[in-house]
Amino acid sequence: xxxxxxxxxxxxxxxxxxxxxxxxxxxxxxxxxxxxxxxxxxxxxxxxxxxxxxxxxxxxxxxxxxxxxxxxxxxxxxxxxxxxxxxxxxxxxxxxxxxxxxxxxxxxxxxxxxxxxxxxxxxxxxxxxxxxxxxxxxxxxxxxxxxxxxxxxxxxxxxxxxxxx
Amino acid sequence: xxxxxxxxxxxxxxxxxxxxxxxxxxxxxxxxxxxxxxxxxxxxxxxxxxxxxxxxxxxxxxxxxxxxxxxxxxxxxxxxxxxxxxxxxxxxxxxxxxxxxxxxxxxxxxxxxxxxxxxxxxxxxxxxxxxxxxxxxxxxxxxxxxxxxxxxxxxxxxxxxxxxx
Amino acid sequence: xxxxxxxxxxxxxxxxxxxxxxxxxxxxxxxxxxxxxxxxxxxxxxxxxxxxxxxxxxxxxxxxxxxxxxxxxxxxxxxxxxxxxxxxxxxxxxxxxxxxxxxxxxxxxxxxxxxxxxxxxxxxxxxxxxxxxxxxxxxxxxxxxxxxxxxxxxxxxxxxxxxxx
Numbered sequence: 001x002x003x004x005x006x007x008x009x010x011x012x013x014x015x016x017x018x019x020x021x022x023x024x025x026x027x028x029x030x031x032x033x034x035x036x037x038x039x040x041x042x043x044x045x046x047x048x049x050x051x052x053x054x055x056x057x058x059x060x061x062x063x064x065x066x067x068x069x070x071x072x073x074x075x076x077x078x079x080x081x082x083x084x085x086x087x088x089x090x091x092x093x094x095x096x097x098x099x100x101x102x103x104x105x106x107x108x109x110x111x112x113x114x115x116x117x118x119x120x121x122x123x124x125x126x127x128x129x130x131x132x133x134x135x136x137x138x139x140x141x142x143x144x145x146x147x148x149x150x151x152x153x154x155x156x157x158x159x160x161x162x163x164x165x
Numbered sequence: 166x167x168x169x170x171x172x173x174x175x176x177x178x179x180x181x182x183x184x185x186x187x188x189x190x191x192x193x194x195x196x197x198x199x200x201x202x203x204x205x206x207x208x209x210x211x212x213x214x215x216x217x218x219x220x221x222x223x224x225x226x227x228x229x230x231x232x233x234x235x236x237x238x239x240x241x242x243x244x245x246x247x248x249x250x251x252x253x254x255x256x257x258x259x260x261x262x263x264x265x266x267x268x269x270x271x272x273x274x275x276x277x278x279x280x281x282x283x284x285x286x287x288x289x290x291x292x293x294x295x296x297x298x299x300x301x302x303x304x305x306x307x308x309x310x311x312x313x314x315x316x317x318x319x320x321x322x323x324x325x326x327x328x329x330x
Numbered sequence: 331x332x333x334x335x336x337x338x339x340x341x342x343x344x345x346x347x348x349x350x351x352x353x354x355x356x357x358x359x360x361x362x363x364x365x366x367x368x369x370x371x372x373x374x375x376x377x378x379x380x381x382x383x384x385x386x387x388x389x390x391x392x393x394x395x396x397x398x399x400x401x402x403x404x405x406x407x408x409x410x411x412x413x414x415x416x417x418x419x420x421x422x423x424x425x426x427x428x429x430x431x432x433x434x435x436x437x438x439x440x441x442x443x444x445x446x447x448x449x450x451x452x453x454x455x456x457x458x459x460x461x462x463x464x465x466x467x468x469x470x471x472x473x474x475x476x477x478x479x480x481x482x483x484x485x486x487x488x489x490x491x492x493x494x495x
Contacts, residue, residue: 038260137391
């Protein structure tokens with residue numbers, strides 16, 4: 001079996017990744033944008049609690065009972081705004097993670113990879129502030145678009161290395 | 166070229182992963198939570214069909230035509246609840262998958278990795294039942310929060326191994 | 331330390347992946363479906379601009395001010411349809427990417443892997459046209475279901491190789 005070709009001493013750890021600078025860079029920046037996305041969940045909770053606007057009746061229990069609780073199952077513009085920002089993160093960070101991971105594994109130059117990861121990360125952080133404050137356009141549109149182009153640039157470099165239809 | 170450094174006999178299979186216990190554990194638990202998330206789609210379909218509440222006019226064709234069909238393009242609290250549960254899965258399982266994969270590749274101890282993967286998986290299953298039945302709070306909130314903390318714990322361990330800004 | 335076991339000459343590139351045909355095939359098809367998903371964002375923008383229907387007041391600035399701008403913060407059936415299609419992509423392409431990547435790393439046969447990746451990709455492209463035109467059912471339902479089954483088939487093959495609870 002092909003498995004027997006791996007020496008037992010190498011089975012304990014996959015060390016090649018922590019020794020690879022491009023992988024480490026990708027892991028670091030991917031973690032930053034994923035954490036940024038996760039923080040949208042607590043931001044949503046904060047707005048739900050301060051604006052008293054919930055999606056589920058069972059969530060209103062500490063704010064009242066009966067009819068007064070039912071009234072708190074409602075929308076609020078601030079909550080909706082954070083939710084849209086969170087969903088926009090999902091729509092953009094999922095492709096960044098997928099294409100970025102494959103790109104990192106395809107052996108790019110470290111300097112080029114770092115440039116892609118750093119620009120994308122900065123753009124998504126600016127995008128979040130632009131969405132939540134909100135800043136006047138085109139700050140949000142531009143930060144979204146640059147991150148979008150960066151993802152396509154990684155894709156182009158990935159396809160140069162691996163295209164296999 | 167660097168490619169020539171790989172012997173042709175090794176090109177057929179990437180065997181290092183199926184021989185690594187941490188990778189196998191991650192693949193197993195990631196698969197469980199991804200399947201759990203996919204099952205929300207059929208749960209949504211079930212509620213749409215039994216509650217007769219659809220988003221698209223073309224989906225109502227087997228339930229009537231004309232005005233009676235148009236009336237079925239509507240929301241329903243049960244459908245909305247499953248949809249929120251599905252979206253919450255996306256928001257939490259995507260970071261778990263991304264951070265968990267990078268963590269698994271960074272060479273953690275098997276026992277520690279298993280603990281993270283198992284707690285997260287159990288929490289997301291409890292979260293689903295807590296959302297859909299629904300169970301009184303804080304069952305849903307707590308199962309969400311523990312999974313959230315587990316993801317941050319993997320992130321902390323990942324950053325100890327790979328941080329590269 | 332285990333790190334010293336990696337020779338310095340191997341640290342620069344992770345070459346094993348670009349030399350592996352299954353990985354290259356996965357990277358190619360995963361990139362196609364992720365790009366397809368990203369294109370939903372510009373499709374949404376197109377419908378928002380042509381239908382003049384926005385989610386944020388700051389986005390309406392080039393279409394007017396005051397009350398006339400506020401009226402453009404509204405929904406539109408065409409925008410909602412693209413948004414649902416985009417969200418359906420997220421719900422299905424995320425599991426495909428996660429399970430497909432782990433499956434590709436578990437050393438499947440190239441011919442079998444290609445079959446899975448190609449059917450899924452074709453189904454998601456058909457699904458998009460079926461959703462946006464829209465085509466009569468069951469075109470959308472069927473293209474969704476086949477992609478769903480393909481993902482489960484990859485999962486089954488993955489679990490045969492790596493199951494570790």
